[in-house]
Amino acid sequence: MFEVIWLGRGGQGAFTAAKLLGAAYTIGDNVKYALSFPSFGPERRGAPVRAFTKLDEKPVVDRSQTEKADYIVILDDTLYSPQLVKLLKDKGKIIVNSKTEIIGAITFDAEKIAGEFRLPTVNTVMLGFLVGLSDLIKNENAIEAIKGYMPLKIQESNVNALLKAVEEVAQ
């Protein structure tokens, strides 16, 4: 099973990213399964939020919170802590939206791309970064997920931001 933990602040769309990844992974495929869920509880703008995506080629029946992840994706670099490494599998990686380098993590300036497409949040940019970095899902499935599960008027900008992030990883 492939597991991703998303860390963000309330309002940054960490759970939306978790859901889009799950939807994209399973689109048009009968042998792929996913679960996406937020850290449950009251939603408060600005408060730290966790979300989880579990991907597998058989039905995912373990609904408990991920204890060891393949990736931890952090939307706000003030949430990074070196102790997060305890939540990683042996070859797991932490990726952080940050303008400065962080030892022990891969950083990516997602805000720059979000700004370019006038997006208030970096969630789909970081999803694009993850798509580019891993071989988890095809670009077109990620695009279809955005078209299926985001409001119409923000679909195009999010698709373009995601593709730009995928492109930057390739360079």
Place this chain on the structure above:
Amino acid sequence: MKKFLSGNEAFAEGIRLANPQVISAYPITPQTIVVERLSEMVEDGSLKAEYVHVESEHSALSCAIGASAAGSRAFTATSSQGLLYMAECLYYAAGGRFPIVMMNADRSTALPWNIYGDQRDSLSQLDSGWIQVYAENAQEALDLAIMSYKIAENKEVSTPLMVNLDGFVLTHTYETVDIPEQNQADRFLPPYVTDNCVDFDKPKNMAFSAGPDTNYIFKYKEHNGILMAKSVINDSEKEFEEIFGRKYTGLTENYRTDDAEYIIVTLGSIAGLCRETADKLRESGIKAGVIRIRYMRPFPNEEISDVLNGAKAYAVLEKDISFGNEGTVFTNVNSALKKAGVNVKGYNFIGGLGGRNISAGDIEKIYSDIIKGTENVSFIGIGGEDNG
């Protein structure tokens, strides 16, 4: 059509396909999304129902009772304190034999106040006369939304039905579900037709009082109505499989129990993790199995005692406690064994209260505890490093 939906959203899709005529509800976390979706469906015309936004849960069910007494298919949904506030009306709905369907998002009860999932709310209402079923995943929840009316409205049954979804772990978790076509649902579920309603051409007494001379007859019939549901559930599931292609297994679902020596009996969304743990233990030679209780009422007495007969020990894992005694599911399971004359040692594990995560490690420990023997009733986590 396949979509990536939460348990709440999937359930709302199932209710849309079941075409209730009246929906009365009051929002409460973690049920809110199901009633929001249904109100949107009524608004956009994809569901032709009267949506009544009431001022309390007591009114939500009262309204559904009135709708059912007028001959309509009625739906409501609630959770936790909302269900408890509704409690008075639960008995009216059951005693009046109104086949209302309700979704309950299983959630902790106060105090301390807590919005997270456990099963203390619905299990406290086992005696209210409702059929109770517990879903494991979003697909089963959607399918139960359709199947529930078929079972509740059966003439021999005529009993309200509560579909339980574990709060958050099921209501707020997204997964791929297959949404059937409306014509499939229509083939499976005909419109509700009943004599148990107000009819000006054929006036009758409804919701009357009955004194000591006749009251017991009504209660006996009410009891038999729920017992009848057992065969109706099996028949409905066969027909469901023919039309929708998905198979369900009646009051319980067994996993690797044929030769199992150690069995966890549980209910709801934690069952999947129990099955995975059983698989893992079998790799090291431990004969582990799982019984998932789907229906708590009618209770699967024979289904459970037949399977546990021959096991070395069993554990009942539940998100519930009847203070001063033990978990209510444990009490029910033990009674099933006693009636069947089956003598197997059982242990009760109370876990997941107030939304506490139950991990794979916790489940593994249950199996190892019942192999070596432990307390009759244990609270998962108590005695651990972060508490007393």
